[in-house]
Amino acid sequence: MGKIAKVCLFFTIVFGVSCSTPKVEPFQNIPFPEDGESALPYLFSGSEGLMMSWVKTLDDSTSQLMYSHLEGATWSQPETVLEGVDWFINWADFPSITENNGNLLTHFLQKSSKEKFSYDVKLNVLPKGSSDWALGLPLHTDSTFTEHGFVSAVPYRDDSFFVAWLDGRNTASSMDHGHSGHNGAMSIRAARVGQDGAIYDEALLDAKTCDCCQTTAAITDNGPIVIYRDRSEEELRDIAITRYVNGEWTAPQAVYEDGWEINGCPVNGPKVDAQGNEVVVAWFTGVNNKPAVKVAFSSDGGESFGEPIQVSGMEALGRVDVDLLDDNLAVVSWMETENGETYLKVLKVGTSGEKYAPVVVTQMDPARKSGFPQMEKVGDRLYFAWTSISEESTSIKTASLAISTL
């Protein structure tokens, strides 16, 4: 077999893309730095480059929160934040890592009672220059045995973090067996977290949100913005934004009124990226049972958005990610089924609606356990991480791509 053919075969196997013409695909595989059962990667690019956290399973009950830095083209030796036997591990609601000028913040979900869906968000901080993590710090101020999760954390000010999360404090007892459902709704809250883990300015952003979708947040020139799947009295589950402007949170408003009315759980949250007051949001909607991934741009810090641009084909699964580029462009990634196979795709899209050809990153298992693929931009490259499923185990794959190839 010739060298080019071998390269094609390699990329066909690893990334699920075929080489109908003999050319070297632009993806660079980045070997994952350890063996064993690992899943739920989270990528973050900050002032100190690209970082990744993930969950390593040691046995039936013990999990470890791990992280690593990208050094050149390889991951650094993995480090352990902490391990536990009472964590809530979930394919859609998983730990993260965030960095701000050398200060690190990670989070995990810890069960708060024997009930399955009773867990708290716990923070871990590693201030710059410190060698010891402060572990298991509280985020929310309630003590209810309810769900708390779907955390979004971004760098804020010089050494703090802005954190948003779904908070089930008002939902107590709503999941009992028996006729119920009259309890309060899931809410979304936010706070500033200092480098030492201190909590400031906790605020209620929306008292009724979708229970089961990820939140996303960014910092604009005007202040923090939070985007999430809303839940109206009529059970419309469209994507909403609230902004912190002049010391107050604005009333939530739709990024776009898709009109997806469903009293159910899509488990498919939006993603946002911002530079200055340029904002891009990507999301999934299943309105009229026609699944679609859409992107919308704002040039005023999220106060208003242009018409959405559909980037997906007919059988989108969602699980989106998005990054702003320069020159009124963004890149969006999403999962989509095509001819019975499911792929992670990425494409470049412009504010005026122009779409470039989508590129397949990898073939994916469409089942829930494949999780939410990650995409981050560092310099002129995009980095991807996803959970690979085999009959025996789950493992993490990472790869990068030059943006210029899109």
Next chain:
Amino acid sequence: MGCEQSTSSISTSAAEKVSSDRSSINSLLFKDLEGNTIAISDFKGKRVLLHFWATWCKPCLEELPDLEQVKPFLEKENYQLLLVSEESLEEIIEFQKKKGFDFQFVRYEGALSDLKIYALPATFILNEKGEKVMEMSGKMDWDSELTIKELTELH
């Protein structure tokens, strides 16, 4: 009875468009809680209510009491109810033991997206010939007169 929360409704337009995929529905396989394989074709001659749910899905859990209440009536109308989750058998068994619902629980080992299910709960109604004649998305008022009437008249 019935929740104060609004619920999704049966989609007649969906019912009109989904009658052509008999072969794919009939090829669906599930695992019962003992690990035995269950096929849709095992229920030939019965109407099948395939109800997709999950233990983590609040709207799913909220509607199960109502669905359990109308189950005897639907069974008299020649319905077989299958409660389908893609979670592990251990998770489903634990849930059943804890909550005690009287349903036939099964596990679907494929991806729900293969069935074009994008949110839970979701329900497929198959007629006696194994044809999908209706699908519903979201939490339902199972004990409402309208729902029961539609399910009764559906063939």
